[in-house]
Amino acid sequence: MDFKLSDEHRDLQAMYRDFAVNEVKPLAAEIDKTERFPEETVAKMSEMGLMGIPFPEEYGGAGMDNLSYAQCVEELSKVCASTGVIVSAHTSLCATPIYLFGTEEQKQKYLKPLASGQKLGAFGLTEPGAGTDASGQKTTAVLDGDHYILNGSKIFITNAGPADIYVVMAMTDKTKGNKGISSFIVEKGFPGFSVGKHEEKMGIRASSTCELIFEDCIVPKENLLGEEGKGFKIAMMTLDGGRIGIAAQALGIAQGAIDEAKAYVQTRVQFGKRLAQFQNIQFEMADMQTKIDAARLLVYRAACAKDDHEPYSHLAAMAKLFASETASDVTRRVVQIFGGYGYTRDYPVERMMRDSKITEIYEGTSEVQKMVISSWMGVK
Amino acid sequence: MNILVCVKQVPDTTEIKIDPETNTLIRAGVPSIVNPFDTYALEVAARLKDSIGGSKVTVMAMGPEQAKAALKECLSVGADQAYLVSGREFGGSDTLATSYVLSCAVKAVEEKSGENFDIIFCGKQAIDGDTGQVGPELAEHLGYPQITYASDVTFENDTIKVKRENDEGYDYLTCPLPCVITIVKTPYEPRYATIKSKMAANRAVIPTLSAEDLKIDTTMCGLKGSPTKVKKTFTPVREKHGIKIEDKEAADAAKELVDMLSDAKIL
Numbered sequence: 001m002d003f004k005l006s007d008e009h010r011d012l013q014a015m016y017r018d019f020a021v022n023e024v025k026p027l028a029a030e031i032d033k034t035e036r037f038p039e040e041t042v043a044k045m046s047e048m049g050l051m052g053i054p055f056p057e058e059y060g061g062a063g064m065d066n067l068s069y070a071q072c073v074e075e076l077s078k079v080c081a082s083t084g085v086i087v088s089a090h091t092s093l094c095a096t097p098i099y100l101f102g103t104e105e106q107k108q109k110y111l112k113p114l115a116s117g118q119k120l121g122a123f124g125l126t127e128p129g130a131g132t133d134a135s136g137q138k139t140t141a142v143l144d145g146d147h148y149i150l151n152g153s154k155i156f157i158t159n160a161g162p163a164d165i166y167v168v169m170a171m172t173d174k175t176k177g178n179k180g181i182s183s184f185i186v187e188k189g190f191p192g193f194s195v196g197k198h199e200e201k202m203g204i205r206a207s208s209t210c211e212l213i214f215e216d217c218i219v220p221k222e223n224l225l226g227e228e229g230k231g232f233k234i235a236m237m238t239l240d241g242g243r244i245g246i247a248a249q250a251l252g253i254a255q256g257a258i259d260e261a262k263a264y265v266q267t268r269v270q271f272g273k274r275l276a277q278f279q280n281i282q283f284e285m286a287d288m289q290t291k292i293d294a295a296r297l298l299v300y301r302a303a304c305a306k307d308d309h310e311p312y313s314h315l316a317a318m319a320k321l322f323a324s325e326t327a328s329d330v331t332r333r334v335v336q337i338f339g340g341y342g343y344t345r346d347y348p349v350e351r352m353m354r355d356s357k358i359t360e361i362y363e364g365t366s367e368v369q370k371m372v373i374s375s376w377m378g379v380k
Numbered sequence: 381m382n383i384l385v386c387v388k389q390v391p392d393t394t395e396i397k398i399d400p401e402t403n404t405l406i407r408a409g410v411p412s413i414v415n416p417f418d419t420y421a422l423e424v425a426a427r428l429k430d431s432i433g434g435s436k437v438t439v440m441a442m443g444p445e446q447a448k449a450a451l452k453e454c455l456s457v458g459a460d461q462a463y464l465v466s467g468r469e470f471g472g473s474d475t476l477a478t479s480y481v482l483s484c485a486v487k488a489v490e491e492k493s494g495e496n497f498d499i500i501f502c503g504k505q506a507i508d509g510d511t512g513q514v515g516p517e518l519a520e521h522l523g524y525p526q527i528t529y530a531s532d533v534t535f536e537n538d539t540i541k542v543k544r545e546n547d548e549g550y551d552y553l554t555c556p557l558p559c560v561i562t563i564v565k566t567p568y569e570p571r572y573a574t575i576k577s578k579m580a581a582n583r584a585v586i587p588t589l590s591a592e593d594l595k596i597d598t599t600m601c602g603l604k605g606s607p608t609k610v611k612k613t614f615t616p617v618r619e620k621h622g623i624k625i626e627d628k629e630a631a632d633a634a635k636e637l638v639d640m641l642s643d644a645k646i647l
Contacts, residue, residue, distance in 0.1 A: 008582055015573055049575035062575035 003297075012068050016075035019048065025079035031206035032082065032351050037162050038206055041083055046117020051090060055099055059107055060116035066241075067303040070248035074299070077252025078259065081355035082206035084252055088245030089158040089207075090114070093363075094121025094167050097238045098185065101226040110165055110185055122163035123242075124154035124186075124212050125235050132368055134169075134235060135178045139214060141170035146221050148172075148184065150214040153196065156362070160210035161195050164188045167238070168212070169231045181231035185223040192217030203354035240313045242363045244306060247299045247319035250327035250359035254292045257327075257334040257352045261285065264338060264347075281337065288330045295323040314376035321369035324359035331356045381435040381535070383425045384489075384497040385459065386482055386518065387418035389443050389450035390508040414450045417503025419457075421563040423570040424533050425501050426458025432535055436460050438489065438497070442470060442481055448586050455581035456573035462586045463489060469591040469598045474606035475509070479517030481601045484594040486522060498557045499540065504529055504564045512562070519560035526560040527553055533561060 005013070024041055031038050045051055053069040055061025069091060077084030095114040098106055113119040130136040139152025150170050160166070166186045173180035186193055196211030226234050262285065265275035275281045298319040305312035331353035335342040342349045360366045374380075392413045414422075422439065429435040439454040441447045442465040451462035465485045473481060490496045500522075502515035512528075519526035531550075532543040542561060544551040573581070591598055599605060623640070625633045641647040 008579060011578060011582060012575060015575075015578055019572055044572070047574065048572050053575065057576070063579070064575055068575075 008064075009068055009071065012064065013071045013075065015048075016050070016072045017078075019044075019050075020075045020079045020083075024076055024083050028080035028082075028206075029345065029348065029351065031080070033205075033345070035200070035205045037208045038083060038086075039162065042086060042117070042120065042162075045087065049117075050087060051117030051120075052095060052115025053091065055095060055111065055115040059099065060112040060114070062115075065303075065307040066244060067300060067307060070244055070299055070303040073245050073248040074252040074255070074296075077249040078256035080206070081249055081253050081352070082204045084249040085158060085204055085207045085246070086120075088242065088249055089123060090121045090163075092242035092245040093123030093158075093238055094163070094165060096241050097123075097167050097183065097225060097234055100237070101183070101230075101234050102185075103222075105222065106185060106225065114165060119164040120159055120162055121165045121167070122157055122159035123238065124157050124160075124166050124168040125239075126154060126156050127152070128155055132365055135181070135232065137169060137171045137181055139168070139170040140174075141172050141182060141184060141219070143172070143221070148219045148221065148224065150184065150186070150192070150217040150219055152214050154212040156199065156209055157212050158207055158209055158362070160212055161198065161208040163208075166212065167225060168214075169235050170214075172228050172231075176229060178232040179229050181235070182228045183225040183231035183234045184219050185225050186217070186219055190217055190219060201358075203351070203356070203358050205354075239363055240316050241306060243316040243320040243369070244299065244302050244312075246359055246363045247295070247302065247316065247323040250320070250323035250356065251292065251295050251299050253352050253356050253359065254288075254295065254323070254327040254330040257331045257349055257356075258285065258288050258292060260347070260349055260352075261288075261334045261337050275337070284333060284337065288333060291326045292330065295319070295326045298322050314373050317364070317369040317372035317376075320359075320364065321366050321373070324356070325366060327356035327359050328353075381428060381432045382495050382498050383428060383435060383437045383501065384486065384499070385418065385422045385425045385437060385439045385454070385501045386514070387422065387439055387441045387450060387454055387503070388415045388506045388508075388514075389413070389441060389447040390415045390506050393507050412446065412449065414453050415503050415506045415508075417505060417507070417563060417565070419454075419503075419570045420566045421501040421503045421561075422454055422458055423566060423568065424530075424563055425499075426571065428499075428533060428535055429458065429460075438463065440465060440482065440485060440489070442466070442473075442478060442485070445588075451586050452581045452584060453573075455584050456577045457571050462584070464586055464588045465594070466588050467591045469596070469602050472603035472606060473601050474608035475511050475513035475517055476607060477601045477605040479514045480521055480605065481594070481596065482514070482518050483521035484596045485589055486518075488589060488594045496558060499533075500524070500558070500560045501533075502560065502562045504562045515560055515562035522558075522560070524558050524560050525555045526562070527555055528562045529564050530561050531564050531566055533563075 027038055049062035050072055052061035053064045054066050057063040073084045073088050098111045114121045125134055127138055141148040141150045168184050168186045169181055171180050172182040192215045194213045196213045199209040265281050268275045302312050302315040302319040305315050334349050335353050338349050341347055389412050391410045395410050425437045429437050437459045439451055439459040439462045441451055448464055455462055470481055505512035516526055527542045530542045530544050534541045539554050542553045625636050
């Protein structure tokens with residue numbers, strides 16, 4: 001067992017951190033306030049290779065691995081959770097299923113521009129009536145000659161709007177339940193496809209979250225991703241990987257909050273002492289950092305297992321469950337340490353608290369993670 | 381255009397803390413970085429390379445083995461190849477000896493590659509020593525013209541155009557090649573590494589040039605070749621009191637200051 005990062009991972013981590021602190025942090029408050037999608041940051045990240053970290057160079061990727069990808073999302077999320085999830089949804093939920101299940105033609109046509117960052121990706125599974133119970137898909141796809149016709153809608157889709165390429169689930173055979181769901185690659189601009197309502201959210205406000213609308217949307221037959229009827233499996237496997245990204249995002253939010261607290265307790269004086277001199281603060285900080293480190297080990301373990309092609313669903317579920325609950329807990333406690341100042345927008349910790357909540361909800365709620373973990377344990 | 385950038389690995393002074401008991405710098409555990417002015421020099425060089433087809437940027441540092449980390453950093457942000465100049469003989473070199481060693485290294489690399497450098501860039505000074513002497517002295521050792529404190533260099537109509545800040549504005553200068561140019565903070569930031577460039581830099585093998593490779597006169601380098609003798613280093617005591625000359629026109633204020641300094645027998 002080796003808990004040491006390789007030189008390569010450490011160097012890239014330093015590079016992500018440098019970029020996050022210098023380019024992402026200065027925008028974080030403004031894009032949260034105005035709900036502005038940070039296109040300029042995405043362009044810079046594309047140039048650096050951050051939009052395709054775990055994919056081979058032959059497909060436009062950076063040729064690194066999932067551990068480095070998780071570290072990138074972590075570093076970005078330390079200063080801006082919205083930027084973290086833009087990378088995570090793009091990489092894990094759109095580029096990854098095309099990499100894993102796409103044909104060579106699909107990889108050339110879609111993975112290359114995604115992994116090189118020329119195009120932005122999104123993933124459409126959730127529907128008004130199909131959240132945690134993703135099997136209740138109402139969107140349909142009917143084969144008509146050389147194309148499918150999609151009808152229905154998706155909600156809460158991360159990156160929708162700015163995204164160019166969408167991996168979308170739709171029912172091709174209602175009689176077969178889960179096994180009647182298929183997966184499609186849909187391009188912005190396909191006839192009958194439009195982006196609907198933009199959600200106003202509590203947190204990750206600079207990440208675009210919208211509805212997708214399919215009205216007799218024409219999708220070429222060759223854009224079927226994987227086999228017909230395998231869509232549910234593709235979606236579940238995609239989410240397994242996505243959870244590492246969201247766990248890394250939660251980890252970043254938590255570490256970012258405690259980094260802010262560390263600086264604050266050194267300077268804030270009450271009762272003639274710096275806050276850091278009070279034992280209650282010392283114990284709070286120690287307790288929180290310990291939880292964050294535990295979360296980090298879980299996240300890195302899941303990423304390494306994925307890189308080693310070992311079963312990792314339960315590891316990703318544990319990482320996401322623990323990291324997201326840690327993020328919520330830590331950010332709430334950090335706001336408490338900041339007191340009244342923490343409740344204002346003059347400090348970033350209230351934003352971190354708002355951003356943290358979603359990590360317990362999207363890409364599988366905490367309850368779903370517990371279902372995955374207990375099922376892996378054989379507790380049924 | 382064949383470009384050389386001389387860089388120095390320095391302690392990250394933003395990370396240096398002062399021991400409140402002894403009032404001295406705590407250097408332990410302080411990470412090393414590429415001297416920031418050298419990163420600007422490298423960016424100027426990389427931009428020149430981007431604008432002139434067939435150009436190449438070489439970086440060179442004198443220092444111990446660990447200075448290769450600084451060179452790798454440079455390889456990830458625009459440099460094509462790197463050399464480390466290293467050896468016991470060079471330890472303790474002051475600016476005169478350092479610039480002499482670097483001038484020998486320039487000649488050695490030129491001889492080895494069969495190509496001469498057109499421009500040699502240096503940062504205006506290193507943030508640890510702050511002397512600003514190595515660049516100008518390197519030019520003197522090589523017998524090249526030099527332009528110091530440039531903030532940008534471009535290539536137009538087959539000549540270099542150097543922008544230099546002065547108190548009133550800018551000077552635009554040019555000079556024959558080869559030359560030495562020292563660089564201040566540029567109007568643009570150095571580029572970021574990409575994942576690919578970072579990984580390629582990590583894998584790069586950096587050749588070390590020893591005293592033997594440089595065919596150097598060892599009496600002119602290291603402590604032996606350094607006329608500078610450091611008697612003592614200390615943190616100056618900060619005196620807070622001072623005299624403010626207020627509510628005066630600049631010329632009148634200057635006159636009053638000169639009078640005061642004359643009275644105090646400082647001038």
